[in-house]
Amino acid sequence: MRAALCKAYGPPESLVIEETDSPPLFPAGVRIDVKAAGINFPDVLMIKGEYQFKPPFPFAPGAEVAGVVSEVGADVTNVKVGDRVIAMCGAGGFATEVVVGGNSVLPMPDEMDFVTASGLTLTYGTSIYALKQRAQLQAGETLLVHGASGGVGLSAVEIGRAMGAHVIGTGGDDEKLKVALEHGCDHVINYRSGDFKDEVKALTDGKGADVIYDPVGGDIFDQSLRCIAWDGRLLVIGFAGGRIPAPPANLILLKSCSVVGVFWGAWSSREPAANRDNLNQVVQWWREGTIKPHVSHTFPLDKTADALYAVINRQVVGKAVITMD
Numbered sequence: 001m002r003a004a005l006c007k008a009y010g011p012p013e014s015l016v017i018e019e020t021d022s023p024p025l026f027p028a029g030v031r032i033d034v035k036a037a038g039i040n041f042p043d044v045l046m047i048k049g050e051y052q053f054k055p056p057f058p059f060a061p062g063a064e065v066a067g068v069v070s071e072v073g074a075d076v077t078n079v080k081v082g083d084r085v086i087a088m089c090g091a092g093g094f095a096t097e098v099v100v101g102g103n104s105v106l107p108m109p110d111e112m113d114f115v116t117a118s119g120l121t122l123t124y125g126t127s128i129y130a131l132k133q134r135a136q137l138q139a140g141e142t143l144l145v146h147g148a149s150g151g152v153g154l155s156a157v158e159i160g161r162a163m164g165a166h167v168i169g170t171g172g173d174d175e176k177l178k179v180a181l182e183h184g185c186d187h188v189i190n191y192r193s194g195d196f197k198d199e200v201k202a203l204t205d206g207k208g209a210d211v212i213y214d215p216v217g218g219d220i221f222d223q224s225l226r227c228i229a230w231d232g233r234l235l236v237i238g239f240a241g242g243r244i245p246a247p248p249a250n251l252i253l254l255k256s257c258s259v260v261g262v263f264w265g266a267w268s269s270r271e272p273a274a275n276r277d278n279l280n281q282v283v284q285w286w287r288e289g290t291i292k293p294h295v296s297h298t299f300p301l302d303k304t305a306d307a308l309y310a311v312i313n314r315q316v317v318g319k320a321v322i323t324m325d
Helices: 041-048 114-118 122-132 151-162 174-180 197-203 218-224 251-257 264-270 272-288 303-310
Strands: 002-005 016-017 029-039 064-072 084-088 095-101 106-107 142-145 166-171 186-190 211-215 228-236 259-261 295-300 319-323
Touching: 002 303, 016 303, 029 084, 029 114, 029 122, 029 303, 041 272, 064 095, 064 114, 064 142, 084 095, 084 114, 095 264, 106 272, 114 319, 122 151, 122 211, 122 228, 122 264, 122 272, 142 151, 151 174, 151 211, 151 272, 166 174, 166 197, 166 264, 174 186, 186 197, 186 228, 197 218, 211 218, 218 228, 228 251, 295 303, 303 319
Parallel strands: 142 166, 142 211, 166 186, 211 228, 228 259, 295 319
Antiparallel strands: 002 016, 029 064, 029 095, 029 319, 064 084, 084 106
């Protein structure tokens, strides 16, 4: 098989595209001929050695794929050879083949294309877990989504709207924020024009946001604590802004709010049945047209470094995907 291999930690151009041995199949495993693989910010962190999950060298990054089942282990009963599937793999997705556990595979709707399918699990899986299980978002509440035109941000906008929330999105580019409006934001705020906290308070009659979805961290997190509602929930999704914030405990006390960690990868492995239910709900929303995943860039496997730089340089709106054909 061909793969984009990381043989030592480094920048995207250090990846090597080459032929390598196919991964072995195990009794509960499913071998997939990969057609497309979603790209996510953790892929960048993984090849730099800055992600919490560190596969042994050499490894291919890529946490989510869509493709066709080519072989199944003796213990697998939920899929068969020839099935079109969506799969979570953690790593190894930037390759023409991947082997995953049978519990990590979902059937792919006949009417869904591989590019769309390959970008569903990580972003939408993270966002539905964050908003449903962690924030317990209620219809009628105000949801503030930072990085609203990015991968996880745009999925949070769509899921928040599907759950009945009033959605405010922030970002640093007016053109990208237009996409967030198209996908369900009621209002958008360009935080480069000034502090967003005052605008959030104005839009909520001084109350603040009930739930804040923050994949950015840094100064964005700090301001969020100053525009959160009483009994609000601030979801810690990640730190794309670079600085890991240290929240002042007095503000948490005064707002009687919660700072809530969201580690979907660990939860999905601990609660596979609940995670599968969440992803089935995402697929159902797609069937109904409630969510419409946005893919702004596709790249061939040979251009994996370019694909990762598109993410690093914030050129991507929604998702970027690597295709194998």
